[in-house]
Amino acid sequence: MKPKLLLLLLLFCSSFLFSQEFIFGKVSTELGDKLPAAVVINMRTDEKILSDRDGNFMITAKNGDEIRVLKNTYERFVQKVTAENFSKPLNVSLSKAPYLIEEIELAFQATGNLKKDVKSLDLPKKVVALNSSMGAYMRSPMTEVVPKLSTPSAFAQPNLNAGQADLLKLASAVSSLFNKATQQPLTKANYAETQEFYRRIKTTMDLSFYTQQGWDEEEIDRFLIYADRTYQLAKKYRKSFDVAQISSEMKMAFKEYIKTRNVKSSPAAEIFKNES
Structure with a gap:
């Protein structure tokens, strides 16, 4: 009698296991990197499993179940199970949460x-007062005429570069333009x-x-x-x-x-x- 009961129990367990449908999938980041230890939940059965070190997972589900994938610092992923999910892997891509x-x-x-x-x-306080007085002085107009030092034309040396371009000033201007062109703007x-x-x-x-x-x-x-x-x-x-x-x-x-x-x-x- 006991062997018959054991056989019936084994048949019942095997029929129950084979009647379950499984979803296979893989969890990765938006950059394509595998994501281990992600939590995969079937909201109907409250079954929870973790993805392996390669991001792979397997969970029991039925058509219409809601599958959620959670990972700390990542956005939550939600998927309604369809017949297509039983025929090919469910690839889950998680985006980084702000x-x-x-x-x-x-x-x-x-x-x-x-x-x-x-x-x-x-x-x-002394520095603040000094900066304030210097700023006021620099903004105030000049009240005295500044004398100009010049050499009488009769004693002036002849200008050998008259009518020619000042090469130093020209080089300085070209260097300034080059620096402005190559300087990267703030982004x-x-x-x-x-x-x-x-x-x-x-x-x-x-x-x-x-x-x-x-x-x-x-x-x-x-x-x-x-x-x-x-x-x-x-x-x-x-x-x-x-x-x-x-x-x-x-x-x-x-x-x-x-x-x-x-x-x-x-x-x-x-x-x-x-x-x-």
């Missing part, structure tokens, strides 16, 4: 003396160039001022995106990485960034808002 940072309220944390921290971004940075520019700032520049404010890496990333959009840092400096100029423009962006954030009400924050 890098987005959710906007949150930023509680500014300084070293304890916010008034002192803000002043560290400003030029010394907008693409996604990869922008991310590489952010990475270079964080690995080569001194960001101790921002970490002293209590900022973690995520908050610094938000500030870099703000400074880049405001001053077009990646567009101007991704090819000629001028550390001094980038640092100066980041400090100007810092003062504006604090004004535009919803800073939690505190005595230090109120002093900063009033002085800004």
